[in-house]
Amino acid sequence: MSHTVNHESILGKFPGTNWDQEAGALIVPTVQAKEIATWLRDNDAFLLDYCSNVTGVDYLECEVKEKVTKEDGTVETVTRTEPSRMDVVYHLYSMQKQTGPLVFKQRTNREQPEVESLTPVWRSCELQEREVFDLFGVNFKSHPDQRRILMWDEFEGHPMRKDYTEPFDYEWEPTPHDEILEKHQRGKVIV
Amino acid sequence: MSSATAIAPNYELIQQDGLETSLLEVSMGPHHPSTHGVFRMDVKLDGETVVDLQPVFGYLHRNHEKLAENMSYLGSMPFTDRLDYFNSMTNNWAYALAAEKLVEIEVPERADYLRVIMAELTRLVNHVSLVGFFINDLGALGTPLLYAFREREKILDLFEQASGARMMCNYFRFGGLRNDVPEGWLDRARDVVDHFPVFLDEYEQLLCENEIILSRTQGVGCLSRDLAISAGITGPMLRASGVNYDIRKVDKYSIYDRFQFRVPYTDGNVGDCYDRFMVRMLEMRESIRILKQALDGIGDGPVLGNAPKVFKPKPAEVYGRVEAPKGELGFYLIADGTPKPYRYRVRPPSLINLTVLRDMCLGQKVADAVIILGSIDIVLGEVDR
Numbered sequence: 001m002s003h004t005v006n007h008e009s010i011l012g013k014f015p016g017t018n019w020d021q022e023a024g025a026l027i028v029p030t031v032q033a034k035e036i037a038t039w040l041r042d043n044d045a046f047l048l049d050y051c052s053n054v055t056g057v058d059y060l061e062c063e064v065k066e067k068v069t070k071e072d073g074t075v076e077t078v079t080r081t082e083p084s085r086m087d088v089v090y091h092l093y094s095m096q097k098q099t100g101p102l103v104f105k106q107r108t109n110r111e112q113p114e115v116e117s118l119t120p121v122w123r124s125c126e127l128q129e130r131e132v133f134d135l136f137g138v139n140f141k142s143h144p145d146q147r148r149i150l151m152w153d154e155f156e157g158h159p160m161r162k163d164y165t166e167p168f169d170y171e172w173e174p175t176p177h178d179e180i181l182e183k184h185q186r187g188k189v190i191v
Numbered sequence: 192m193s194s195a196t197a198i199a200p201n202y203e204l205i206q207q208d209g210l211e212t213s214l215l216e217v218s219m220g221p222h223h224p225s226t227h228g229v230f231r232m233d234v235k236l237d238g239e240t241v242v243d244l245q246p247v248f249g250y251l252h253r254n255h256e257k258l259a260e261n262m263s264y265l266g267s268m269p270f271t272d273r274l275d276y277f278n279s280m281t282n283n284w285a286y287a288l289a290a291e292k293l294v295e296i297e298v299p300e301r302a303d304y305l306r307v308i309m310a311e312l313t314r315l316v317n318h319v320s321l322v323g324f325f326i327n328d329l330g331a332l333g334t335p336l337l338y339a340f341r342e343r344e345k346i347l348d349l350f351e352q353a354s355g356a357r358m359m360c361n362y363f364r365f366g367g368l369r370n371d372v373p374e375g376w377l378d379r380a381r382d383v384v385d386h387f388p389v390f391l392d393e394y395e396q397l398l399c400e401n402e403i404i405l406s407r408t409q410g411v412g413c414l415s416r417d418l419a420i421s422a423g424i425t426g427p428m429l430r431a432s433g434v435n436y437d438i439r440k441v442d443k444y445s446i447y448d449r450f451q452f453r454v455p456y457t458d459g460n461v462g463d464c465y466d467r468f469m470v471r472m473l474e475m476r477e478s479i480r481i482l483k484q485a486l487d488g489i490g491d492g493p494v495l496g497n498a499p500k501v502f503k504p505k506p507a508e509v510y511g512r513v514e515a516p517k518g519e520l521g522f523y524l525i526a527d528g529t530p531k532p533y534r535y536r537v538r539p540p541s542l543i544n545l546t547v548l549r550d551m552c553l554g555q556k557v558a559d560a561v562i563i564l565g566s567i568d569i570v571l572g573e574v575d576r
Contacts, residue, residue, distance in 0.1 A: 023508045049420050053510065053521050053538040089523070091510050091538075095420055095434060098441050101510055124423025127546050135254075150249040150575060159254055 005046060005094075005102040010036070025089070025103035033106050033116040037090075040102070041121055046094065048102060051118065053091040054128035056136035058110060058162045060084050086110040088138060090118065090125070108138070110161075117143035135160035214242060217557070221250050225328050225561045228571030232548075232560070239556045244549045248542070251575035259535040264290055264502045265365065267535065272359040274537060275573040277317050280309040280350070281515040283363035288444060289511030289522035290365045293504040297496045302367035303446045304489040308380065309353075309362065310513075311478040311485070312346050315387065317516035318427075318471040318478075319343055319394075321568045325468060326398065328565035329407050335398065342390050345383050352376055366498030377486060384482045391475060399472065408464040412551040412563035416459040422546045426518030427474060428567060431466035433459015438514035450484045452477045464566040503530050517541055517568050537576060541569040 007026055011017055014036055018027040028036055040048045061084040068078050086108050093100030106115040117140035119125045129140050130149040137158035140146055148155065157164055220231035229250035235243040255274065259267035271286045272279035284306055291298065298306075323339030347357040353372045354362040362369055398404055414424070419432035429436055437454040439447045455473035457466045504526040512521035518540025525534035544567050552560045 022506070025508070051423055052512070052519060053523055053536070055523060055534075055536040057525060057534045091521070091523070095436050098436075103508075103510070122423065123418070123421045123546060124543055126422075127542055135256075148249075150252040152249065160257055 005048070005092075005099055007102065009045065010040070013039070020105070023103065023105075025105045027105050027107055030106050030108060030115045034118065034121065037104070037118050037121045040092065040104075046102075047096045048092040048094050048100070049122075050093045050095045050100075051090055051122035051124050052093055052101065053089070054118075054125050054132060055089050056132040056138055056160070057087040057089060058136060058160065059087070060110075060162050084110050086113040086136065086138060088115050088132060113138040114141060115139075116141050117146075119143055134158070137161065212237070219560075220247075225565065226571075227324065227565075227569060228574075230569070230571055230574065232564070234552075234557060234560065236557055239558070241552045241555050241557055241560050244552045244560065246545055246548055249575055251571045253576070255576040256535050256537065260532055263530050264504075264532060268363070269359070269361045271537075272361055273572055274539070274576065275515065275517065275520075275541065275570045276358055277320065277570055278313045278516050279358060279360045280313040280362060281513060281520060283360065284310055285511060285513040285515065285520040286522050287363045287365055288513060289509055289524050290502070290504075292509040292511050293507055293524060293526050294365075294499065294502070296366035296498050298367055298445075299493045299496050300446075301371075301490060301492040302494040302496070304485050305368055305372065305494065306363070306445060307447070307450070307485045308482060308489070309350075309360075311482045312349065312380075314478045314516045315475055316343050316346050317568075318475050322394070322398070322468065322471060325562070325565045326404070328561050329404065331403075335394075338390075338394065338397075342387065349376070349380055349383060352379070364495060364498065365502060366496035368494045371494045377489065380482075381486050384479060384486065387479055388476070391472075391479075395472060399469070404468075405465065407559075407562065408468060408566075410461070410463055411555060411559045412464045412566060414462040414547060414551055416462070418547060418550060419462065423543050424518070424547065425540055425544070426514070426516070426568075427470045428467055428518065428544055430454065430456035431470045432462035433457050438512060438519055442512070444513060449488070450481045452481050464562055467566045501530060503528070508534075512538070515540060517570070517573075518544055537573075539573045539576060541567075541571075541573040545569060545574065 007019055010026060011019055014032060016029045016032055017036065020027055040046045062082050063079050064082050066078050066080065067075050069075050088106045090104040092102040092104055108115050115138060117125065117129055119129060120142070127149065129143055130146060132138050133140060133146050134148045134150055135158055151159070215236045217234050217236060218231060219234055220226045221229040231247040233245045233247060234241055255270060258270060268283060268286060271282040274282050319339045320343055323336035326335040350360055351357045353376060354360040414432045416433045419429050420434060424432070433456060435454055435456045440454060455470050455477065457470065506526055506528050508525045510521055510523045512519050519538065520540055521538035523534070523536040523538065524532050527533040548564065548567065551563050555563065
């Protein structure tokens with residue numbers, strides 16, 4: 001398998017970054033993202049010249065159950081609320097050193113998501129960031145050509161979001177039943 | 192990298208005899224035979240010269256990723272066939288590889304050998320038909336394509352005997368393969384593989400030094416090494432621009448470290464359509480080498496490991512990638528402990544290889560833009576997903 005990239009020196013060089021052990025990913029503050037990406041591409045220790053995959057991940061607000069061990073040794077299950085967020089994930093490889101992947105994440109809120117575009121660093125982000133903008137609604141600052149790519153321009157909403165619901169504006173089958181009948185009775189479908 | 196209205200930098204319209212000239216805007220596609228599906232290029236022309244080009248996607252978009260996030264892990268295996276419908280076996284493999292990283296499943300050795308055999312047969316199918324379509328785009332209507340399809344049919348027969356379907360094979364499972372190949376299949380496969388070089392000799396003799404092909408493809412659609420790396424180009428197109436990068440060699444996934452094969456690549460000085468065509472021709476020879484070794488080395492045994500009946504991985508994220516015939520095909524999966532993937536992402540080589548279409552076409556003739564698109568090797572099922 002490919003050789004993994006040593007991430008310790010990145011954390012030392014840029015104090016704002018975090019390492020997510022569970023996901024095996026480098027979490028980068030969006031203001032620093034372009035600087036760190038350029039450094040990773042040009043630094044001789046990394047030479048991550050190839051950005052393979054760019055995608056978004058939408059996390060809704062959810063409740064997580066965690067087991068906490070108290071001081072007296074008893075284990076208690078605690079419920080806490082995980083806030084919603086939006087991740088933009090980049091998978092970086094080095095073609096020169098044949099190493100990788102390094103998972104690079106920009107984290108933002110999901111109400112008005114805005115991250116730094118890395119297209120000036122790697123051209124391969126151009127179409128993929130357009131796709132993330134189209135399907136997730138993430139705004140990429142300083143992207144050279146940010147338009148919808150897969151959906152048509154007049155389309156409203158962002159279909160890959162977890163809370164996206166399809167519009168009731170197309171023709172259903174002539175005899176509605178089950179789920180469609182229910183929608184029909186709510187008055188949202190014209191049959 | 193410009194807005195839709197800008198024209199190429201440093202380009203001037205020449206006024207002749209005081210006449211005003213203007214650009215001609217042509218919408219090529221979506222139903223153009225050379226776009227290999229429903230793909231559109233908005234080109235601006237000065238006479239015959241391409242001044243600007245914008246690719247338009249999405250005619251075949253069906254939100255494959257959203258569909259997969261609403262069904263079980265195994266449920267989307269048949270849908271991966273429909274991504275790049277020429278190469279369903281490698282699509283299956285990339286997805287199986289990513290899912291096998293989520294849970295520790297041991298793949299039996301016979302299954303690994305059969306996977307390699309299927310993947311390399313797929314590469315032959317893809318490259319041989321791509322070359323046929325490419326020559327078709329050049330204007331040699333029919334003949335080379337039909338020769339290619341005659342050979343492709345023999346391999347598709349093998350796929351049908353093994354999996355029951357010619358193109359939508361749905362043959363791979365997490366931890367192995369759906370079923371073993373029928374009796375006598377390996378002998379028939381050996382027969383096809385042994386006769387393939389005869390056809391390749393004939394094909395190369397017909398095409399590689401053909402004067403028309405040389406004059407139409409050499410120096411057309413050049414792609415520099417640096418741009419190819421930066422733009423994330425993968426597969427034969429990258430190697431034609433002079434980068435020695437093959438995921439079969441880099442990752443050594445499955446059992447590729449057991450086989451002797453070379454990776455054809457150029458010195459990177461030109462990177463034109465002819466290089467891309469020749470790299471594919473040479474790659475077929477190497478695939479045959481791998482196939483011969485695999486068919487000799489395959490042993491008996493089960494083809495499906497101890498995969499769990501209900502696939503329910505623990506929370507984790509993985510990225511699995513294989514060297515598909517068109518480039519790096521990757522699957523990014525996030526599991527959240529339920530039987531459905533929380534996030535399912537396909538990294539499509541066809542779409543990302545199109546990033547440089549505009550750069551390669553600027554300044555070329557409009558007839559050459561068709562060839563350049565043909566030499567990229569796209570399948571719209573994968574571009575639009």
